[in-house]
Amino acid sequence: AQSVTQLGSHVSVSEGALVLLRCNYSSSVPPYLFWYVQYPNQGLQLLLKYTSAATLVKGINGFEAEFKKSETSFHLTKPSAHMSDAAEYFCAVSQNNAGNMLTFGGGTRLMVKP
Amino acid sequence: EPEVTQTPSHQVTQMGQEVILRCVPISNHLYFYWYRQILGQKVEFLVSFYNNEISEKSEIFDDQFSVERPDGSNFTLKIRSTKLEDSAMYFCASREQGGSNQPQHFGDGTRLSIL
Numbered sequence: 001a002q003s004v005t006q007l008g009s010h011v012s013v014s015e016g017a018l019v020l021l022r023c024n025y026s027s028s029v030p031p032y033l034f035w036y037v038q039y040p041n042q043g044l045q046l047l048l049k050y051t052s053a054a055t056l057v058k059g060i061n062g063f064e065a066e067f068k069k070s071e072t073s074f075h076l077t078k079p080s081a082h083m084s085d086a087a088e089y090f091c092a093v094s095q096n097n098a099g100n101m102l103t104f105g106g107g108t109r110l111m112v113k114p
Numbered sequence: 115e116p117e118v119t120q121t122p123s124h125q126v127t128q129m130g131q132e133v134i135l136r137c138v139p140i141s142n143h144l145y146f147y148w149y150r151q152i153l154g155q156k157v158e159f160l161v162s163f164y165n166n167e168i169s170e171k172s173e174i175f176d177d178q179f180s181v182e183r184p185d186g187s188n189f190t191l192k193i194r195s196t197k198l199e200d201s202a203m204y205f206c207a208s209r210e211q212g213g214s215n216q217p218q219h220f221g222d223g224t225r226l227s228i229l
Contacts, residue, residue, distance in 0.1 A: 043118070106155075
């Protein structure tokens with residue numbers, strides 16, 4: 001069974017500082033990996049996805065993530081945080097099976113201080 | 115940009131009553147999903163649906179739950195006899211044809227409150 005672990009349920013950074021949100025997965029086969037963002041009272045919006053084409057993936061709003069197979073990690077980064085980045089971030093993994101279900105991590109709430 | 119729409123945004127129901135949550139997936143998408151998120155917990159997979167049948171379901175999706183695509187646009191989740199523990203945010207998602215590298219697109223959710 002696959003699983004996703006997000007270290008740190010809450011991360012606080014200052015505006016302009018580096019954002020690093022951690023995600024580790026366990027999977028018996030190469031997975032597809034996704035980062036979603038959830039703003040208050042909204043659904044999950046896709047930030048970026050890894051599908052084996054390139055290990056460094058660029059997404060929307062200046063975010064990017066690097067797939068590291070040796071570390072089974074897919075950490076999300078942004079060089080400079082904006083106040084508008086405050087939200088909850090979810091890492092998810094999918095495998096190529098009949099249902100293609102997503103397995104989510106527990107989420108990380110990002111707070112940005114002025 | 116096309117989006118997944120869910121109605122209602124908030125549903126309050128007495129325990130034991132039936133509830134139907136509605137979703138309109140993106141029009142050219144062929145794979146449909148329901149997830150739920152209990153307050154303070156992970157987003158959990160409930161069921162996936164393709165070609166008018168369930169392709170996978172989780173342990174949560176017991177006999178009290180059912181899904182249906184009654185016409186060409188709607189995708190519904192029915193809970194026959196609601197329990198207090200069914201209180202959660204329910205998300206519908208859809209994705210287009212292709213491998214599971216295609217991302218799922220989510221609606222804004224229905225908050226279900228069981229009294």
